[in-house]
Each structure stands twice: as structure tokens, then as C-alpha cells.
Amino acid sequence: MLQNTQAEDIISVKKHTPSIKSTITTTTTSLSATLTYDDELNRLPRKIAKRVVTFQPRSSQLDRETLDSHQYPFRxxxxxxWIAMGFYIIQTGVKNFQSAGILLDLTFFRLFSQDALGLILSDACMVGSMFFAVLLQKAIAHGWIRWRYTGMIIQHIFQITFLFVPIYWTFFKGWPWVQSGFFVLHTISMLMKLHSYSFYNGELSTYVIYLYELKKKYANLIGDSKKNDNEIDEKKEDEKQQILDQLKSKIEQVEGYLHSPAGNIRYPENVTFANYVDFLLVPTLVYELEYPRTEKIRPWYLFEKILATFGTFFLLYVNTETYIIPVLPNVSTSIYNAMVQMLFPFMMNYLLIFYIIFECICNVFAELTCFADRNFYDDWWNSTTWDEFARKWNKPVHHFLLRHVYQSSIESYKLSKRDATFMTFFLSSLIHELVMVVVSKKIRMTSNVRNFIL
Structure with a gap:
């Protein structure tokens, strides 16, 4: 079929990439000419397979519908x-009323509401600056600059600026640990989205050029063979056909890579502001041309998750206000005594924060965007090793590290699986250390980094 439509193939490429021009000289007179990008193209089937299976429709493990429909043994x-948490709150309220005549103090509220408007405006500016990535990718798609390596350098410079300007801003504003922690964590999350979007589309732009070259070479070989039909012997004809078959196979591979798994969208049609806004809203850190979607938004489900968010945050507030704020280390209490008293409250906060983020907030945004893959975590509570826990408790970050750190280290830097695993955990440790530096305003060798050094 390709032999009869070589002209349409070239027109199709020009239609999809009107401004991306090839600068590579090809030899069309030699039937034994080799492909310039064989090394890159040979990795395509493996790359495509890894990305196709990343997302699929599924629900979160602690979702009420999952617990009911699957008769989950953990239910x-x-x-x-939650019954125990109810008793916990009642007991706390009675204790506060008997000792101080109030049900709840507002010390923690005054802490996290400090300079709330400044935090909101700063966060909005940070998110707004991310749209630079769309402008850069549009410039690359129109052929004004190349992703390799001009676009990559620009993107890296922007990412470094995007990370360290907000960090400097937290110190400049002198925010308490709550505001600083939220702002830097949100910045890091958006940085991962920014990186995934830019490098995914940047890589696709290089394959558009490859596709153009492949189709042009295919058409030229067809045209050249027609001119010399009488002069080519049977052996040369077989050699020519073999090369044409290889070209056809590689064209199909690249076409598959440029299309979404469902085939509904193709690069560079996805490089739009609307597509980027959608990616910013979906609860994932890994960019894809297309995600599995639900048919509609369920209002009652959305209301349930929003109510659960505020209800769980109330439990978090009561626990922090009553059992953590009063015993924070100060001049009158030793740090060891404070740590012992805060062990259980901190564990409760960890569970509540996990539930708020991964079960409530992620599901709210998933429902609003009709995002069908709700597998934001696995059964991390059954983990028996640290690496199993790291894979299960935060699946969005795990997916990002798997694709853009682990897989990229193996493919781009030729690291072994063991070295790539080390680099992945080490980078994760550095990010955690950075958050602790911003929150505590001190540089300390926490256990994450110390474990790697020792």
C-alpha cells in the first residue's frame, strides 16, 4: 500500500508538521543506503510498549465503591x-473543655493562615510561569528551534530557575514551616509535570523529523527503482525490496509512537494551551498524549470526596493543635521528651495526610477531569521491604521516577539497572532533603541522604 501512495505520505507529513524541515542529506541512488537513525528507531517498540501500559481505568483501593464491590478484606x-478517630475527637474535645473551657484552640489556624494572600498569589505566579513550556514546544513544533540540543538547554535553564526562585522566595518572605512546606512541595510537583511535558513532546518532535526522512527516503527509492527497472537484476531487486520492507516497518513504528494508544490524537496536534491545562489538572505527574477517561462527572461522588477532604482535615487540625503544637521542642522541654510524646500524633497525621492527598484530593481532580486511572497508591501497608513501600505508597511520583529517572538513566546514560536504581533513590533522597532544608531553615544530614553515604 505504501508503494502506491508515496506522494500522499510526504503530503501527510508536511500537513502534520508544516514547519519542521529536514536538514539531513540522504543518498537515494544507492539501494544499500543505511538509515541515519537506526539506533534510535530500534528502541521504539520497547519505548512504545512501556508507555502504552502506564495508564488504565481502575479505582483507588480505599474508595468506598471499591470496598463494597470487591468485598475488600481490609474494609x-x-x-x-474511622470509628476510632471519632472516639478520639470526642475524647479530645471533652479533655480540652475540662482543662481550658474551650473545645478547640486556634493557635495552629493562626500559624497556617499567616500571609495567606501572599501565599496564594505566589503560588499562582509559580503555576502561571509554567506556560512557558507550551510556548517553547510550539516554537519547536514550528521548526523555529530544535529540541536537540537548543530546546533542551533552554528547558533545563528554565527548570533550574523554576525550582530555585520559589525556594529563595520562601526565605525572603520568612514564612512559617507550614507555608514554606506547602509552597516548595507544590513547586516540586509542578516541576515534575513541567519536565515530563517538555521532554515527552521534545522527544516526539525529533521523531517527526525521523518520520519525514523515512518517508522521503522511501519515496525516493521507489522513484529511483522505477527509472532503472530494466537495469536492475533479480538480486538487486530482492535487495531493494528488503530495504523497502525495513523502511515500511520503521515508518509504522514511528507513526505508532506519534499517535496516542487509542489513536485519537497525534503530535503536534496536542501542543495547545487547552491540552496543557488539562495535564496540569489531571492527578498524574507523567505526560501522555491521551489518558483513559470516564464517561461523565458524578456529582454525588464529587461531593463525597470534597466532604471527606474537609472532614479529614478537621481531624488533622484537632490532632495537630492538641497533641503536637503544645509539645514542640522549646527551652522548657527536651527534644527527646517531645519526640516521645509526638510519636503517635505524628503517625496519625501521616495517615490522615496520606488519605487527604491520595484518596480525597487526587480523586476530586480525577473526577473533575474524568481521569479514569485512580491507582494513586497500592497496598503499601503490606510492604515488607523499603523499596516495595517506595513503589506503592505514592504511585504518581513512582511513575515519574520510573520513566524520567530510572528508564532515562538506562537508555540515555547506559547505566545498569542497579546503578539506575541507586540514582533514582538518591535523587529522591536529595529532594526530600531539600524540602527539609526549606521547612526547617537548616541544613542537616537526614537519614535519607546519610543512608546512601554510609
């Missing part, structure tokens, strides 16, 4: 936990 303990 009894899940229900018992």
Missing part, C-alpha cells in the same frame, strides 16, 4: 479506623 479495619 473492616478501614471502618474501625
Amino acid at each position: 473492616g479495619f478501614f471502618t474501625l479506623f
Whole structure:
């Protein structure tokens, strides 16, 4: 079929990439000419396979519908936990009323509401600056600059600026640990989205050029063979056909890579502001041309998750206000005594924050965007090793590290799987250390980095 439509193939490439021009000289007179990008193209099937299976429709493990429909054996303990939290809050309220005549103090509220408007405006500016990535990718798609290596250098410079300007801003504003922690964590999350979007589309732009070259070479070989039909012997004809078959196979590979798995969108049609806004809203850190979607938004489900968000945050507030703020280390208490008293409250906060982020907030944004893959975590509570826990408790970050750190280290830097695993955990440790520096305003060798050094 390709032999009869070589002219249409070239027109199709020009239609999809009107401004991306090839600068590579090809030899059309030799039937044994080799492909310039064989090394890159030979990795395509493996890359495509890894990215196709990343997302699929599924629900979160602690979702009420999942617990009911699958008769999940953990549902009894899940229900018992919330009953215990109810008793915990009642006991706390009675204790506060008997000792101080109030049900709840507002010390923690005054802490996290400090300079709230400044935090909101700063966060809005940070998110707004991310749209630079769309402008850069549009320039690359129109052929004004190349991704390799001009676009990559510009993107790296922007990412470094994007990370360290907000960090400097937290110190400049002198925010308490709550505001500083939220702002830097949100910045890092958006940085991962920014990186995934830019490098995914940047890589696709290089394959558009490859596709143009492949189709042009295919058409030229067809045209050249027609001119010399009488002069080519049977052996040369077989050699020519073999090369044409190889070209056809590689064209199909690249075409598959440039299309979404469902085939509904093709690069560079996705490089739009609307597509980018959608990516910013979906609860994932890994960019794809297309995600699995639900049919509609369920209002009652959305209301349930929003109500659960505020209800769980209330539990978090009560626990922090009553059992953490009063015993924070100060001149009158030793740090060891404070740590012992805060062990259980901190564990409760960890569970509540996990539930707010991964079960409530992520599901709210997933429902608003009709994002069908709700696998934001696995059964991390059953983990028996640290690496298993790291894979299961935060799937969005795990997916990002898997694709853009682990897989990229193996493909781009030829690291072994062991070295790539080390680099992945080490980078994750550095990010955690950076957050602790911003929150505590001190540089300390926390356990994450110290474990790697020792």
C-alpha cells in the first residue's frame, strides 16, 4: 500500500508538521543506503510498549465503591479506623473543655493562615510561569528551534530557575514551616509535570523529523527503482525490496509512537494551551498524549470526596493543635521528651495526610477531569521491604521516577539497572532533603541522604 501512495505520505507529513524541515542529506541512488537513525528507531517498540501500559481505568483501593464491590478484606479495619478517630475527637474535645473551657484552640489556624494572600498569589505566579513550556514546544513544533540540543538547554535553564526562585522566595518572605512546606512541595510537583511535558513532546518532535526522512527516503527509492527497472537484476531487486520492507516497518513504528494508544490524537496536534491545562489538572505527574477517561462527572461522588477532604482535615487540625503544637521542642522541654510524646500524633497525621492527598484530593481532580486511572497508591501497608513501600505508597511520583529517572538513566546514560536504581533513590533522597532544608531553615544530614553515604 505504501508503494502506491508515496506522494500522499510526504503530503501527510508536511500537513502534520508544516514547519519542521529536514536538514539531513540522504543518498537515494544507492539501494544499500543505511538509515541515519537506526539506533534510535530500534528502541521504539520497547519505548512504545512501556508507555502504552502506564495508564488504565481502575479505582483507588480505599474508595468506598471499591470496598463494597470487591468485598475488600481490609474494609473492616478501614471502618474501625474511622470509628476510632471519632472516639478520639470526642475524647479530645471533652479533655480540652475540662482543662481550658474551650473545645478547640486556634493557635495552629493562626500559624497556617499567616500571609495567606501572599501565599496564594505566589503560588499562582509559580503555576502561571509554567506556560512557558507550551510556548517553547510550539516554537519547536514550528521548526523555529530544535529540541536537540537548543530546546533542551533552554528547558533545563528554565527548570533550574523554576525550582530555585520559589525556594529563595520562601526565605525572603520568612514564612512559617507550614507555608514554606506547602509552597516548595507544590513547586516540586509542578516541576515534575513541567519536565515530563517538555521532554515527552521534545522527544516526539525529533521523531517527526525521523518520520519525514523515512518517508522521503522511501519515496525516493521507489522513484529511483522505477527509472532503472530494466537495469536492475533479480538480486538487486530482492535487495531493494528488503530495504523497502525495513523502511515500511520503521515508518509504522514511528507513526505508532506519534499517535496516542487509542489513536485519537497525534503530535503536534496536542501542543495547545487547552491540552496543557488539562495535564496540569489531571492527578498524574507523567505526560501522555491521551489518558483513559470516564464517561461523565458524578456529582454525588464529587461531593463525597470534597466532604471527606474537609472532614479529614478537621481531624488533622484537632490532632495537630492538641497533641503536637503544645509539645514542640522549646527551652522548657527536651527534644527527646517531645519526640516521645509526638510519636503517635505524628503517625496519625501521616495517615490522615496520606488519605487527604491520595484518596480525597487526587480523586476530586480525577473526577473533575474524568481521569479514569485512580491507582494513586497500592497496598503499601503490606510492604515488607523499603523499596516495595517506595513503589506503592505514592504511585504518581513512582511513575515519574520510573520513566524520567530510572528508564532515562538506562537508555540515555547506559547505566545498569542497579546503578539506575541507586540514582533514582538518591535523587529522591536529595529532594526530600531539600524540602527539609526549606521547612526547617537548616541544613542537616537526614537519614535519607546519610543512608546512601554510609
